[in-house]
Amino acid sequence: MKGLPPVLITAIVLVAGFALCALQFPNIASTRVVGNLLTDNAFLGIVATGMTFVIISGGIDLSVGSVIGFTTVFVALAIERWGVPPLVAFVAILALSAAFGAAMGAIIHVFDLPPFIVTLAGMFLARGASFLLSTESVPITAPVYSTVSDFALRMPGGGRLTAIAIIMLAIVIGGVLLLRLTRFGANVYALGGGRATASLMGVAVGKMTVKIYMLSSLLAGIAGIVFSFYTSAGYSLSAVGVELDSIAAVVIGGTLLTGGQGSVIGTFLGVLIQGMIQTYINFDGTLSSWWTKIATGVLLFAFIALQQGLVALARRPAAKRAGAVS
Amino acid sequence: MENSLDPAPSLLEVRGISKSFGAVRALQEVDFTLRAGEIHALLGENGAGKSTLIKVITGVFPRDAGVVRLGGEEVAPRSAKAALQAGIATVYQEVNLLPNLSVAQNLFLDRQPMRFGIVREGEMRRRAKALLTEFGLDIDVAAPLGNYSIAIQHVTAIARAVDLSARVLILDEPTASLDRHEVEILFGIMRQLARRGIGIVFVSHFLDQVYEISDRITVLRNGRLVGERETASLPRLELIRMMLGRELAETTGARAAANDRPPREICASFENYGKAGYVAPFNLELRHGEVVGLAGLLGSGRTETARLVFSAERADGGQAKVEGASVRLQSPRDGVRHGFGYCPEERKTDGIVAELTVRENIVLALQAKRGLHRPLSRREQDELARRYVKMLDIRPPDAERPVGLLSGGNQQKVLLARWLATAPRLLVLDEPTRGIDVGAHAEIIRLIRELCDDGLALLVISSELDEIVTYSDRVVVLRDRAHVEELSGEAIDVTNILAAIAADGAAMQEARA
Numbered sequence: 001m002k003g004l005p006p007v008l009i010t011a012i013v014l015v016a017g018f019a020l021c022a023l024q025f026p027n028i029a030s031t032r033v034v035g036n037l038l039t040d041n042a043f044l045g046i047v048a049t050g051m052t053f054v055i056i057s058g059g060i061d062l063s064v065g066s067v068i069g070f071t072t073v074f075v076a077l078a079i080e081r082w083g084v085p086p087l088v089a090f091v092a093i094l095a096l097s098a099a100f101g102a103a104m105g106a107i108i109h110v111f112d113l114p115p116f117i118v119t120l121a122g123m124f125l126a127r128g129a130s131f132l133l134s135t136e137s138v139p140i141t142a143p144v145y146s147t148v149s150d151f152a153l154r155m156p157g158g159g160r161l162t163a164i165a166i167i168m169l170a171i172v173i174g175g176v177l178l179l180r181l182t183r184f185g186a187n188v189y190a191l192g193g194g195r196a197t198a199s200l201m202g203v204a205v206g207k208m209t210v211k212i213y214m215l216s217s218l219l220a221g222i223a224g225i226v227f228s229f230y231t232s233a234g235y236s237l238s239a240v241g242v243e244l245d246s247i248a249a250v251v252i253g254g255t256l257l258t259g260g261q262g263s264v265i266g267t268f269l270g271v272l273i274q275g276m277i278q279t280y281i282n283f284d285g286t287l288s289s290w291w292t293k294i295a296t297g298v299l300l301f302a303f304i305a306l307q308q309g310l311v312a313l314a315r316r317p318a319a320k321r322a323g324a325v326s
Numbered sequence: 327m328e329n330s331l332d333p334a335p336s337l338l339e340v341r342g343i344s345k346s347f348g349a350v351r352a353l354q355e356v357d358f359t360l361r362a363g364e365i366h367a368l369l370g371e372n373g374a375g376k377s378t379l380i381k382v383i384t385g386v387f388p389r390d391a392g393v394v395r396l397g398g399e400e401v402a403p404r405s406a407k408a409a410l411q412a413g414i415a416t417v418y419q420e421v422n423l424l425p426n427l428s429v430a431q432n433l434f435l436d437r438q439p440m441r442f443g444i445v446r447e448g449e450m451r452r453r454a455k456a457l458l459t460e461f462g463l464d465i466d467v468a469a470p471l472g473n474y475s476i477a478i479q480h481v482t483a484i485a486r487a488v489d490l491s492a493r494v495l496i497l498d499e500p501t502a503s504l505d506r507h508e509v510e511i512l513f514g515i516m517r518q519l520a521r522r523g524i525g526i527v528f529v530s531h532f533l534d535q536v537y538e539i540s541d542r543i544t545v546l547r548n549g550r551l552v553g554e555r556e557t558a559s560l561p562r563l564e565l566i567r568m569m570l571g572r573e574l575a576e577t578t579g580a581r582a583a584a585n586d587r588p589p590r591e592i593c594a595s596f597e598n599y600g601k602a603g604y605v606a607p608f609n610l611e612l613r614h615g616e617v618v619g620l621a622g623l624l625g626s627g628r629t630e631t632a633r634l635v636f637s638a639e640r641a642d643g644g645q646a647k648v649e650g651a652s653v654r655l656q657s658p659r660d661g662v663r664h665g666f667g668y669c670p671e672e673r674k675t676d677g678i679v680a681e682l683t684v685r686e687n688i689v690l691a692l693q694a695k696r697g698l699h700r701p702l703s704r705r706e707q708d709e710l711a712r713r714y715v716k717m718l719d720i721r722p723p724d725a726e727r728p729v730g731l732l733s734g735g736n737q738q739k740v741l742l743a744r745w746l747a748t749a750p751r752l753l754v755l756d757e758p759t760r761g762i763d764v765g766a767h768a769e770i771i772r773l774i775r776e777l778c779d780d781g782l783a784l785l786v787i788s789s790e791l792d793e794i795v796t797y798s799d800r801v802v803v804l805r806d807r808a809h810v811e812e813l814s815g816e817a818i819d820v821t822n823i824l825a826a827i828a829a830d831g832a833a834m835q836e837a838r839a
């Protein structure tokens with residue numbers, strides 16, 4: 001189906017990479033490591049799922065890292081300082097981040113502005129607002145946090161599938177279904193194929209734009225809550241640059257940065273590849289953790305080149321046709 | 327419509343439509359009638375108002391005056407989408423579908439069969455398959471639309487439009503990028519739809535196809551209705567006269583007696599010059615102090631010839647000489663270097679830079695010719711601008727005004743000035759009088775004559791035959807991307823040009839053989 005070849009390549013890279021790692025460090029091939037990998041990258045998987053929708057629709061969302069940061073600070077302060085029950089705090093922050101995304105989508109559509117600029121403004125806004133709330137790290141000691149942190153499904157081989165990993169997997173599956181099976185999903189692809197054409201064909205482009213950015217910000221809010229579970233703290237400097245990590249995961253997963261093609265599964269594989277590189281570096285012990293970034297950069301280049309190659313291949317017969325008739 | 331006595335009731339009635347863009351009157355009191363079940367060709371040269379009429383009918387442009395009735399009821403769609411809902415669908419030459427979606431999704435976007443909020447993919451594919459089978463297509467509807475040829479994409483677009491309960495189907499140049507076989511398939515589908523009672527508007531500049539498929543023909547010229555005829559009883563020559571001519575009988579005598587001068591030396595010559603699939607090889611001599619007119623229908627290869635001569639397009643065969651010396655024309659830079667100038671037809675997109683001032687537009691080509699390391703001083707620029715504003719009577723005479731604020735005729739003059747500033751030996755003008763008002767029209771023609779008297783060689787394209795007759799010393803007639811006739815002296819008149827354009831291809835070849 002659509003975008004399968006790039007996804008297949010991503011899957012092959014993941015499997016081959018994992019096999020290589022396992023050859024060098026046999027311990028990597030265990031449910032324990034895999035469970036940790038899922039837990040460590042839970043927030044990234046969630047936010048990258050939202051990013052996939054945005055990028056397939058032909059947009060980009062640079063604000064998600066800041067929304068995560070704001071969420072952690074807001075949740076920590078609400079629970080620890082303002083005495084709000086955790087669940088109420090969660091609902092409030094999710095409503096807030098959804099509204100934030102909807103506002104960005106509306107601005108993009110109504111004023112016909114590039115998403116890059118609007119979400120860049122959103123990024124500064126959310127980051128600045130989190131500093132306004134608190135410049136210091138706020139530890140969260142609420143009992144619900146330790147309950148959730150302790151919760152885990154035992155996997156064969158001693159691995160732990162934590163609550164936040166389960167949340168991430170559920171969201172990825174939900175994302176796959178939403179994109180593949182619903183009218184909303186078809187419209188996301190339609191927007192990426194061409195906004196003007198999609199509008200001519202009856203797609204309510206404005207509503208779709210609002211909904212897509214709302215979804216992205218909402219998932220960033222959930223990722224923020226998950227991140228606060230992961231670190232048991234709220235800090236205004238958390239998740240700096242995560243928007244770029246998630247864009248990288250989306251592109252490595254075979255989604256076209258120009259929109260119109262891609263899949264959530266691919267993005268999930270992209271997240272796992274980044275996690276795998278990180279794990280390898282941890283196992284090696286002598287490498288600087290910055291090698292993760294370098295390896296991600298190299299992979300990104302490779303995948304962008306690969307996509308351009310595929311696109312050029314796909315276009316060639318069409319170009320020949322056009323040349324023949326003109 | 328079952329109560330109507332008329333065997334072919336009118337389905338779409340357009341009455342007295344007018345539309346202006348600023349000072350340009352694109353449509354004036356145009357009527358158009360489409361009957362149910364007919365294929366109606368809408369013809370006219372570039373700028374005749376065909377696409378404006380379509381866009382006004384479908385609500386893309388608001389209209390200034392007039393009524394549109396569909397099945398007797400007045401409709402006034404505000405957008406293409408509203409027109410579609412009213413039952414008027416348009417399929418443009420560049421297919422307005424999404425190549426990244428599957429064929430089935432394209433057919434059913436935003437109206438997919440659903441169950442519990444989930445698209446019933448299987449059901450959607452079955453329906454898509456069934457729908458396309460009606461149109462004689464048996465393809466994998468799950469594959470992306472972009473994988474298929476333009477012809478199949480066209481048919482898909484038509485199928486979608488018809489399935490959206492279109493009663494009027496407007497096909498704008500649908501055959502322009504199709505091969506012969508694909509055109510046959512499309513025509514089969516059009517006939518089948520017409521039998522079902524759908525009214526089809528067919529816009530094309532391929533006259534053979536118009537005669538093959540259409541029942542009636544409406545011709546527009548310069549935003550006005552010229553006439554509506556039955557295709558079967560309209561001779562081709564008469565049709566071309568409707569499309570090109572004005573009150574032709576009187577114009578033959580209006581020719582200026584400017585061509586009695588002795589022939590001058592050759593400025594540039596082209597031998598066997600051509601490009602495969604663009605223009606057939608031609609021979610062309612351009613002399614100093616001479617105007618050569620290029621006549622022919624839209625798509626006959628006039629602009630293509632002009633672009634080859636200027637070197638905007640690279641020839642793949644033949645020889646070019648400038649002042650007797652062989653030259654290689656690879657890119658527009660070569661053309662400019664040899665003293666060629668080119669005023670393209672699309673002033674707005676290919677010619678003027680609307681945001682820059684008159685002065686800046688005028689010095690553009692000269693500065694480019696001199697190169698960046700020899701900048702024109704501001705004084706030289708002012709001097710140039712002042713000279714040409716005066717010489718060409720550019721109004722308002724303000725060299726610091728952005729060109730975009732000038733009228734069409736004055737924009738054209740600025741373009742002319744730009745090339746004149748480079749002191750060219752050959753100037754190519756593509757439709758220099760298109761879209762400018764009558765007064766400016768006459769002035770441009772006067773300028774063309776004057777420039778020519780100054781020893782410039784001119785190659786001028788125009789759809790206005792009486793205009794070409796007025797200023798040309800020789801006229802080259804094109805048909806089907808080939809030069810078919812060259813007229814000079816007394817032979818230049820509208821009747822001869824029309825005859826050359828209309829001449830049946832086969833008969834012509836026999837005559838030559």
